[in-house]
Amino acid sequence: MxxxxxxxxxxxxxxxxxxxxxxxxxxxxxxxxxxxxxxxxxxxxxxxxxxxxxxxxxxxxxxxxxxxxxxxxxxxxxxxxxxxxxxxxxxxxxxxxxxxxxxxxxxxxxxxxxxxxxxxxxxxxxxxxxxxxxxxxxxxxxxxxxxxxxxxxxxxxxxxxxxxxxxxxxxxxxxxxxxxxxxxxxxxxxxxxxxxxxxxxxxxxxxxxxxxxxxxxxxxxxxxxxxxxxxxxxFIGVADFLPATAQEDGLLTEIGLVPSANESRPGSRGEVMVRPDDIDIAPAADGRGRIVACTFLGTHLVYEVALPSGRRVRSMQPHTAAYAEGAAVEVRLVLGHPLIFFPKDTEE
Amino acid sequence: MAVELGAIGAVAPASFRERTLSAPWPPLFVLAPAVLVGAAMLLPLGYLIWRTLGAGPEAWDLLARSHVFGTLFRTTVLAATVTGATIAIGVPLAWLTIRTDLPLRRLWAVLTVLPLVIPSYVGGMVVVAALRPKGLLQEILSGPFGVDRLPEIYGFPGAFLTLALLTYPYVLLSTRAALWNVDPALEEASRGLGRGAWTTFRRVTLPQLRPAIAAGALLVALYTLSDFGAVSLLRFDSFTRVIFLQYESAFNRTLAAASSLVLVALALGILLVEARARGRARYYRSGAGAARRPGVVRLGRWRWPALAFVVAVVALALAAPISVLGYWLVRGVQAGEPLRLVGEGALNSLYVSSLAAVATVLAALPVAILTVRYPSWVSSLLERVSYIGFALPGIAVALALVFFGARYATPVYQTLGLLVFAYVVLFLPVAVGALRASLQQVHPHVEEAARSLGRSPLRVFLTVTLPLMRWGILASAAGVFLITMKELPVTLILSPIGFKTLATSTWSAASAAFFAQAAAPALLLMLVSSVAVGLLMFREPQLRR
The missing domain is CATH 3.40.50.300 (P-loop containing nucleotide triphosphate hydrolases)
Incomplete structure (x- = not known):
């Protein structure tokens, strides 16, 4: 009923x-x-x-x-x-x-x-x-x-x-x-x-x-x-935002082309939401990200990574992944996590 | 005037302020009686104004010829000096009995409050009986020391002495409550910043006590203004005595009405000054909860002088009056003074005071509910109106109702109804104060819960609010009952012919210098009043433990 x-x-x-x-x-x-x-x-x-x-x-x-x-x-x-x-x-x-x-x-x-x-x-x-x-x-x-x-x-x-x-x-x-x-x-x-x-x-x-x-x-x-x-x-959960431009085949962001979870008009600009479990990092000498902070949460760690633009994103890692502060890392999207796009022009 | 137990309001525990998002319109069973009570409160004052204005320039002529400015001056000087003296006595006593290692501190804490139980006319009578020419003291001193003359006691010295010794407990009580609540962290912060004990007291503690001292001083000043018994017995021409004489002697009652109005204006002036002086500063401890209690100050070599001071105050203000009354009681009994008359007065007192208590609480309930639960301009106006009793000296209310009754309400004139009505006007603030405090302890959520469980506003009030307020209702009824017992001028003027109470029997015997006859009802009154003071002290957390 x-x-x-x-x-x-x-x-x-x-x-x-x-x-x-x-x-x-x-x-x-x-x-x-x-x-x-x-x-x-x-x-x-x-x-x-x-x-x-x-x-x-x-x-x-x-x-x-x-x-x-x-x-x-x-x-x-x-x-x-x-x-x-x-x-x-x-x-x-x-x-x-x-x-x-x-x-x-x-x-x-x-x-x-x-x-x-x-x-x-x-x-x-x-x-x-x-x-x-x-x-x-x-x-x-x-x-x-x-x-x-x-x-x-x-x-x-x-x-x-x-x-x-x-x-x-x-x-x-x-x-x-x-x-x-x-x-x-x-x-x-x-x-x-x-x-x-x-x-x-x-x-x-x-x-x-x-x-x-x-x-x-x-x-x-x-x-x-x-x-x-x-x-x-x-408000719900932890989220970071990256500037993005919508394209036919996805969203173009600082960390590369990412799949979009929602429909958007190609060419429109806005931001994508990335949660710590969407972001993966790997140590790389030529990595464009730099670790600025680390929070220990028991079962896992959350690293805060500064991107070249100055934007910061957080990444959740197993507690076995120990990286030093200041270390250079490669930042990429975890596979199979399409991101939500918030176009600027519909924002208030 | 309702200052007697007004002190209860001054030391009442701080209650939380409920969140009032919006003020719904009050139900009719609250609004209608509250407005009616408000109108009734305005009647005596309104009539005095109307009557005086109605007399036109004649009133002004009469006033000028009656040397009103002299009376105004004397009354003001008496109020100011008594207030000053009570601060000088009450503040040190409060500090000594709360914060120091004074020997037998608890005992003194109780004894120093007890002069509250002495009605002013009893105090006045004691002073007259003991200190008048050929009085008790002279009798004692004339034998061994050959003293045949004492300083003049009638007039200002007697009135001042009596009132100061009777009223300092108001300052003591309010100061003590504030001292108890001073956050010790503030004093410690000052000491930590390198200030000594004395500087800390002067610059940190005392400023926090100021509102409480002012509140106590206000009660004392209003008490002094409205006091009729002591000034009359001691023949000091302050307003109340002058008005009473004008009322008794003159054919034209306009003068008494006009004088009463000047006295009311003086009382309002004092209230206004106090409200201004209080300003907007807040001195309460930041944060609530069970905080630490301040430490005990060691008096060291000042211990004994301090004790001497406390003992002197208690001896003069409490032991001496009781001894004098006891002496006269014994003499009276020996002389075969009939105690039967006291019984009749006691019954009448009991009866009329119970009526007053019930009537006043019934009148106060809607006002308290309206002001606590339905804040709006209507309720704040009513709240102010309900406090009129604070500013109205009893004699002014009594005269207004005599004039009004004789002219427009002859059926109730000279009845108990009118007398009880006068008590309601005078003592409504006391009842409203206690009821408000207890209603504020009932969280509105509790009432809302009852509403959402399907009960109408009236039923919620009867089944939830009223039972939760029962102690407040009892306290306010007891308060009104006990001050009514002691009240003199209204009872004297408005009692039906032949209706004698403890207060009026004491008064008539004392004013005719039949001290032996006055002693028994006076002691009985004090005994009853000590119940009130007992209740009052029970509410003081520092004495409860």
Missing amino acids: SEIAVRCLGLRKDYGAVRAVSGLDLSLERGHLLALLGPSGCGKTTALRLIAGFERPDGGTIEIGGRIVAGPGVALPPEKRRVGMVFQDYALFPHLTVAQNVAFGLSRGRERKARLEEVCSLVGLRGLESRYPHELSGGEQQRVALARALAPKPEVLLLDEPFSNLDASLRAQVRADVRLILRDAGTTTVFVTHDQDEALFMGDQVAVMNDGRVEQVAAPEELFHSPGSRFVAE
Whole structure:
């Protein structure tokens, strides 16, 4: 069933002269998990709060489960939207027990207790029901927040930087747990993060935001390998850029003619994106590159190489490849890695 | 005037400021009562202005003939000298009891605050009873030393002495809270840069204390301006006494109204000066969290002089009044003074103070919610209006309501309703302060979480916000309850005929020099007030451990 659970069209929100969200378009299929990724201040949290109904948009529409909840003449309050929200600080009710917190959004009735038990076992809170939030660890508090938001079976679950309050050591584990829980529950989820690893790990789809709008929505692999804009290319993973001119048979760059991953008009000028795993280096006395820095990353090394033009590219090498700083190297493209070309004239 | 527990606000723990992206329009169940409360707060002051302006040039003539400038001068001098003296006493005491190896430091830290429990009319009565011609002190001294004359105590010296000894704890408390929060790294940085202990204190520590000292001094100045009991008993013609006499004697009440207005203007002037002086500088520690506590300063050979200073202050401001009252209580009991009357006053006090506490908290809730959760020009205006009680001396509120009640609201005139209304106007700032502080501790995310779980704003307020604010609500109700108990001028003027409280019984006995009769209700009042001070000190982290 591929039904649209959340749709935002031309969403806009201003704070005085500052445009926090400007023309945001999004749509998310039921049961999918969308990561809203972007640098701080890009408007991702505002977008989330607009969907939740804590802020009123200045323009555009929001549709949840086929129902318009915000738009011209419509502004449904948060309690009528059937959204679940998990806050960065969890916002647990400190005066209520775990069970009371989780049951807060459930209507009185016979199913209340059953649903409470169901949700508590789903997130692994059994046995902690009578504790108070301050008696729980950070990871447990997080699960309470999740259970509380899931309990009323929301149309969409919204998570605002849900893992940023956890220790780095705990984060990976909790992240994996939460992903599993959400898959099991089949909940449509939008979650906000500034951490690209988190977004790539969690999201079925990742929406990269910049300056209040979505730059690109794509599956994680696609985002990484064929970024739609230079911003995305720079934001996701490590990338260097080389000036290039498009030709019939490829792209002409400082390191030679390279295959192009996308269509481009011959003669147009622009830049190609090269990732460290695209670039290979080999020691050569007459090599045109020169090693300027080396970063040790455990399993491998990343060398920074200066080209004759002064441009620098990075190259990933196995840890057995030890080159001295200042050594001359030959720089070439790893076979079978076509590069993405960003023509200048379509750039902003 | 609501300065009594205003100090609580001054030492309240710093709370985080929640991020307020945009201000949604407040729900009606908050906005409507808040606006109503704001309007009610404006009533007394508005009426005084209207009444005075309505009298036209006549008001000005009356004022000029009443030597208003003399009164203004005397009141200002009293406020200035008392404020100066309290700084001179309070700041060193704060430093000694927080940062040094003063012997029995903890004990002094508690005892030096306790004069707060003495209402000004009790303090005034004690001074009169002890120091007047043929008073206690002379009685003691005349036997062995043959002293037959003491320096004149009535007028300025008595009023100054009484008020300075009663109010220095305001400066002490606010300074102490600030001293406790001074980041020791700043002092260490100064020492590391080659500055000595004294230079460091003067150039690094003291500047950081200045806002706190100013806040305490402001409370003292406003207290002095609005004080009625001490100046009346000690016959010092400051504004409150003059206004009361004008009100009691004159047929034309315009003069009393006009004088009250001048007094209000003086209080507003002081508030304005303080706000200006505070400026925009921030002196708080950078960064939050559990920081290190500053080290203890060794007093060395100054230990004993310092101890003597502390002991002298405690003896004069606390031990002496209690001894004098105890003496008169014993004499009263021996003479068969009926204690039954005290019981009736206590019950009335309890009753009216409870009414005031409930009414004030109910009025303060919407104002606090509006100003914390829905910042806008409406709420900042309301916030300012709610602080009117700070600038309004009790006597001005009381007179305004007497005039207004007698003319336009005869059904409520001479009822408890009007009296409670006056308390609400005066003490709203105290309640709003405590409620705001507790509401700021409730993160808006918690309310938003409840909203997203399907509850309407009103239900969120009832099931989440209110339960989380319960301690703040309790604290603000207790605060209002206890200051209402001690309040004198409003109670005196607005109480229904025959309604005697602890405060008014103390007052009427003391002003007729029946000290034996006044001692019991006075001591009872102090006992009750010490609960308030206990609460206040419980909030001081440096005393809690």
